[in-house]
Amino acid sequence: MLSDMMKNVREKTPLIHNITNYVTVNDCANILLACGGSPIMSDDADEVEQITTVCGGLNINIGTLNRLTIPAMHLAGKKANALGHPVVLDPVGAGASDLRTQTALSLLRDINFAVIRGNISEIKTLALGSGTTKGVDADVADTVTEDNLDEAVAFAKTFAKKTGSVIAVTGAIDIVADGEKAYCIFNGHPAMSQITGTGCQLSAMTAAYVTANPDHPLEAAAAAVCVMGLCGERARERMCEKDGNLSYRGYIIDAVCTLTGEELDKGAKYDMR
Amino acid sequence: MLSDMMKNVREKTPLIHNITNYVTVNDCANILLACGGSPIMSDDADEVEQITTVCGGLNINIGTLNRLTIPAMHLAGKKANALGHPVVLDPVGAGASDLRTQTALSLLRDINFAVIRGNISEIKTLALGSGTTKGVDADVADTVTEDNLDEAVAFAKTFAKKTGSVIAVTGAIDIVADGEKAYCIFNGHPAMSQITGTGCQLSAMTAAYVTANPDHPLEAAAAAVCVMGLCGERARERMCEKDGNLSYRGYIIDAVCTLTGEELDKGAKYDMR
Amino acid sequence: MLSDMMKNVREKTPLIHNITNYVTVNDCANILLACGGSPIMSDDADEVEQITTVCGGLNINIGTLNRLTIPAMHLAGKKANALGHPVVLDPVGAGASDLRTQTALSLLRDINFAVIRGNISEIKTLALGSGTTKGVDADVADTVTEDNLDEAVAFAKTFAKKTGSVIAVTGAIDIVADGEKAYCIFNGHPAMSQITGTGCQLSAMTAAYVTANPDHPLEAAAAAVCVMGLCGERARERMCEKDGNLSYRGYIIDAVCTLTGEELDKGAKYDMR
Numbered sequence: 001m002l003s004d005m006m007k008n009v010r011e012k013t014p015l016i017h018n019i020t021n022y023v024t025v026n027d028c029a030n031i032l033l034a035c036g037g038s039p040i041m042s043d044d045a046d047e048v049e050q051i052t053t054v055c056g057g058l059n060i061n062i063g064t065l066n067r068l069t070i071p072a073m074h075l076a077g078k079k080a081n082a083l084g085h086p087v088v089l090d091p092v093g094a095g096a097s098d099l100r101t102q103t104a105l106s107l108l109r110d111i112n113f114a115v116i117r118g119n120i121s122e123i124k125t126l127a128l129g130s131g132t133t134k135g136v137d138a139d140v141a142d143t144v145t146e147d148n149l150d151e152a153v154a155f156a157k158t159f160a161k162k163t164g165s166v167i168a169v170t171g172a173i174d175i176v177a178d179g180e181k182a183y184c185i186f187n188g189h190p191a192m193s194q195i196t197g198t199g200c201q202l203s204a205m206t207a208a209y210v211t212a213n214p215d216h217p218l219e220a221a222a223a224a225v226c227v228m229g230l231c232g233e234r235a236r237e238r239m240c241e242k243d244g245n246l247s248y249r250g251y252i253i254d255a256v257c258t259l260t261g262e263e264l265d266k267g268a269k270y271d272m273r
Numbered sequence: 274m275l276s277d278m279m280k281n282v283r284e285k286t287p288l289i290h291n292i293t294n295y296v297t298v299n300d301c302a303n304i305l306l307a308c309g310g311s312p313i314m315s316d317d318a319d320e321v322e323q324i325t326t327v328c329g330g331l332n333i334n335i336g337t338l339n340r341l342t343i344p345a346m347h348l349a350g351k352k353a354n355a356l357g358h359p360v361v362l363d364p365v366g367a368g369a370s371d372l373r374t375q376t377a378l379s380l381l382r383d384i385n386f387a388v389i390r391g392n393i394s395e396i397k398t399l400a401l402g403s404g405t406t407k408g409v410d411a412d413v414a415d416t417v418t419e420d421n422l423d424e425a426v427a428f429a430k431t432f433a434k435k436t437g438s439v440i441a442v443t444g445a446i447d448i449v450a451d452g453e454k455a456y457c458i459f460n461g462h463p464a465m466s467q468i469t470g471t472g473c474q475l476s477a478m479t480a481a482y483v484t485a486n487p488d489h490p491l492e493a494a495a496a497a498v499c500v501m502g503l504c505g506e507r508a509r510e511r512m513c514e515k516d517g518n519l520s521y522r523g524y525i526i527d528a529v530c531t532l533t534g535e536e537l538d539k540g541a542k543y544d545m546r
Numbered sequence: 547m548l549s550d551m552m553k554n555v556r557e558k559t560p561l562i563h564n565i566t567n568y569v570t571v572n573d574c575a576n577i578l579l580a581c582g583g584s585p586i587m588s589d590d591a592d593e594v595e596q597i598t599t600v601c602g603g604l605n606i607n608i609g610t611l612n613r614l615t616i617p618a619m620h621l622a623g624k625k626a627n628a629l630g631h632p633v634v635l636d637p638v639g640a641g642a643s644d645l646r647t648q649t650a651l652s653l654l655r656d657i658n659f660a661v662i663r664g665n666i667s668e669i670k671t672l673a674l675g676s677g678t679t680k681g682v683d684a685d686v687a688d689t690v691t692e693d694n695l696d697e698a699v700a701f702a703k704t705f706a707k708k709t710g711s712v713i714a715v716t717g718a719i720d721i722v723a724d725g726e727k728a729y730c731i732f733n734g735h736p737a738m739s740q741i742t743g744t745g746c747q748l749s750a751m752t753a754a755y756v757t758a759n760p761d762h763p764l765e766a767a768a769a770a771v772c773v774m775g776l777c778g779e780r781a782r783e784r785m786c787e788k789d790g791n792l793s794y795r796g797y798i799i800d801a802v803c804t805l806t807g808e809e810l811d812k813g814a815k816y817d818m819r
Contacts, residue, residue: 021314022295022298022314022568023298023299023302023314024299024302025568025569026299026569026570026572026573026742026743027299029569029570029742029743030741030742030791030792030795033740033741033742033791034740034790034791034792038683039742040639040642041567041568041569041609041610042610042639042643043610043612044610044611044612044613044645046613046645047643047644047645047646050642050643050644050645051639051642051643054642063314064314064315064316064317065317066316066317066341067317067319067341068341068612068613068614093313093315093324096313096323096324096327097315097320097323097324098320098323099317099319099320099323100320137311194306194307194530195303195306196299196302196303196306196312197299197302238788241531242511242524242527242528242531243527243531244307244526244527244528244529244530244531245303245306245307245526245527245530246303246307246522246523246524246526246527246530247523247527249303249792250523250792250793250796251788251792253790253791253792254788254789254790254791254792254793255788255790256790257740257790257791257792258787258788258789258790294587295568295571295587296571296572296575296587297572297575299572300572336587337587337588337589337590338590339589339590339614340590340592340614341614366586366588366597369586369596369597369600370588370593370596370597371593371596372590372592372593372596373593410584467579467580467803468576468579469572469575469576469579469585470572470575514804515784515797515800515801515804516800516804517580517799517800517801517802517803517804518576518579518580518799518800518803519576519580519795519796519797519799519800519803520796520800522576523796
C-alpha cells in the first residue's frame with residue numbers, strides 16, 4: 001500500500017542532504033518538512049561528506065550547478081554510496097548544455113542512484129548520452145501520451161536495468177520503473193507546469209520516501225510521485241478565482257502537509273505494466 | 274495597444290535565461306511563468322553561452338553578484354548580442370559598492386541592452402558613472418515626483434539616446450523612455466516597496482515582453498511596467514485585515530497570472546511625453 | 547517595554563546587511579521588511595566591507611557557507627565592528643560538520659557579536675568548542691524544558707559573560723541572556739519547526755532590533771524573540787483546515803507585518819531570571 005510508504009516517512013522523519021539549485025531550494029526544504037522528512041542543504045566540498053554522513057539520504061539536483069558544487073556532488077554521492085544511503089539524481093536541464101549533460105553522465109558513472117527522476121527529455125539525454133532539452137522543460141516531441149506509453153515504459157525499464165536505479169519519468173503521465181515492473185501514474189494537473197520547481201520538489205520528497213523505505217525503492221518512489229500528483233489535483237480544487245500560480249504553489253505544499261494515508265490510497269490513479 | 278504586447282508573450286512563451294540574485298530568484302521564475310514566459314536560471318561561465326543560445330532573451334541582474342557570476346554575465350550578454358536576442362540589465366544596488374557600479378558600467382560597455390531597468394538612483398549611477406545608492410533602494414533625494422517629472426523624463430531620454438537602450442526608471446511614477454518618446458506610468462501602490470524583489474520580478478518579466486515583441490521594445494517594456502503596477506493595485510484590493518507583505522507578494526504574482534488583456538488596457542494609467 | 551523596541555525599528559528603518567544562506571534568504575528579506583527594517587544581501591569579499599558601511603547592522607548566518615562566503619563573513623564582521631555596527635551571528639548547523647563548527651568558532655574569535663542566536667545544540671557547540679548537532683535541528687537530548695530551565699539559563703549567562711554577546715537560545719522555551727539577566731520566553735508554537743527558516747528569519751529580525759536600539763541589546767533581542775513567537779501563535783490561529791506549513795510560513799511573516807505594539811506588550815509571555 002502506498003500509504004505504508006507515507007507512514008514510514010512520517011514516523012522516521014528521514015534527514016535528507018540536498019545539493020540543489022538556488023531557484024527552488026526553499027520549496028524543496030518546505031516540501032521535505034511537509035511530507036514528514038527533515039532537510040539540510042550543504043554544497044561545499046569541504047563539508048558535504050560529513051553532512052551526508054549525519055543524514056539518511058541524499059538528493060542531488062544539477063539545476064544551477066557550478067564549478068564549486070559539481071565536485072561536491074561527486075564527493076557526497078560517493079560517501080552516501082559507501083554508507084549505504086539512498087541517493088536521488090535530478091538531472092535538471094540535461095541536454096540543454098554540455099556542462100549539464102556531461103555532469104549528469106559523470107555522476108551516473110561515479111555514483112549508484114536509488115532513483116533518477118526527470119522529465120522525458122532529461123532521462124532520454126542520460127540514456128542516449130546526448131540530447132536537445134528545451135531549457136528545463138521537456139521537448140514536445142518527447143511527450144509521453146497514451147499512444148506511446150508502452151514504448152516509454154519499455155524504455156524506462158531498459159534504462160532502469162542498465163543503471164540499477166528506479167527511473168521516474170514525470171510528465172502528463174508519470175512512469176516509475178525498475179527493471180521488471182512499472183507504475184504508470186495518472187495523477188496531476190496540467191497547471192503544475194506553470195509553477196517553477198514541482199519537479200525539484202518531487203525529487204526531494206522522493207529522497208525522503210526511499211530513505212524511509214529502504215527495502216522498497218520502487219514502491220516508495222511511486223508513492224512520492226502519486227502524492228505529488230494527487231496534491232496537485234487537490235490544490236487545484238482549492239483555488240479561487242483570483243488565485244494564480246503562486247497560490248497554487250503554496251496549496252500544493254500545504255496539501256502534501258495535510259494529506260492522509262487513506263486519501264492517498266483512495267486518490268492514487270495508477271496501473272502496473 | 275499594451276494588450277497586444279501581453280498577447281504575444283502568452284502566445285510565444287519566450288524562454289528567458291536569467292543570471293540573477295539568489296534572493297528573489299524563485300519569484301522571478303514564478304512571475305515569468307505567470308506572465309506567459311518560461312524561465313531558466315544558469316550562471317556558470319562554462320555553460321551560459323549554450324544556455325542563452327537555446328533561449329529567446331536574457332535577463333542580467335547584479336544583485337548578489339560574485340567573482341564567479343560576473344564573468345558569466347559578460348559571456349552570456351555578448352553571446353545574446355551576437356544572436357540578436359534582447360538583453361535586459363537590472364543594475365541592483367549600483368552606487369552602493371564600487372563592485373556593483375563598476376560591474377554595471379563594464380556590462381554597459383560590453384553589451385547592448387534592449388532595456389535597462391532600475392530605480393532612479395541606480396540609473397543615475399550608470400549615467401553619471403558613480404553614485405550613492407542607499408542599499409538597494411532609491412535615495413529620497415532622487416525621487417521622481419510630479420514636480421520634477423519633466424526633468425526626469427529628459428534625463429531618461431538622454432540616457433536612452435546615449436546607450437541605445439530603452440530606459441525604465443521605476444518608482445512612485447515610472448518612466449519608460451527611448452531617445453524620442455517616454456511613457457510616464459502612474460500605476461502601482463506604495464506598499465510594493467514593502468516586498469523584496471518587485472523590481473527584480475519586473476526586470477524578468479520585461480525580458481519576456483521584449484523577447485516576444487522584438488520590433489516594439491519601448492511599448493513592450495511599458496506594457497510590462499504597467500502590468501506590474503496594475504497587478505500591485507489589484508493585489509492590494511484583494512488583501513484582508515490579516516494579510517501582510519508576504520501575502521501581498523503572492524497576490525501580485527497571482528494577479529499577473531490572471532490579468533486579462535482587456536483589464537490591462539482599461540487599467541493602465543499613463544501619458545506620453 | 548518591548549513595544550518601544552518595535553517602535554524604534556519601525557521609525558528608524560534600519561538597513562541590515564545579510565550574509566546568509568540561499569535556502570531562506572527570501573524569507574529573511576521579507577521579514578526584515580515586515581518588521582520595519584530594510585534588507586540588503588551581499589556576500590562577495592570584494593564588496594562586503596563597502597556594503598556593510600552603508601548599512602546600520604550586519605547579520606551573519608553560516609547555513610550554506612562556502613569557500614567564497616566564509617572570508618566575506620570575516621571581512622564584513624570586522625568592518626562592522628570597526629564602525630560600531632551591531633553584528634548578529636546565526637551558527638546554523640554548528641556541530642554538524644567541522645567546517646561549520648570551525649567557521650563559527652573562528653568568527654567568534656575575530657568578531658564581537660552583539661547577539662548570537664541559535665538552537666541549544668548550536669550554542670552548546672560554540673560554548674564547548676565541539677558538538678553533535680543533528681543536521682540543523684537541536685538534539686533531543688539538549689532540549690530546554692521547565693525542568694532544566696534554570697540550568698540552561700545559567701549556561702546562557704555564563705556564555706554571554708564569556709563572549710560579551712547577548713545569547714539567544716531558541717526552542718520550545720527561548721532564553722535571551724546577557725551576563726546578568728535572562729528573559730525566559732514562552733511564546734511560540736511547536737508547528738514552527740515544520741517550516742524551514744524561522745530561526746534564520748528571527749536572526750535577521752534580531753539584527754534590525756538591536757540596530758534600532760543600540761543601547762538596549764538585551765531588551766531588543768528579547769523583543770524580537772517575543773515578536774517571532776507571538777506571530778507564530780497568531781499565524782496558527784489564522785489557519786484553516788486546508789492550510790499546511792507553506793501557508794503557515796506566510797501567515798507568520800504577515801503577522802510580523804501587522805502586529806501592533808499594544809498586541810506585543812499584551813501577548814508577550816516571559817519571566818526574568
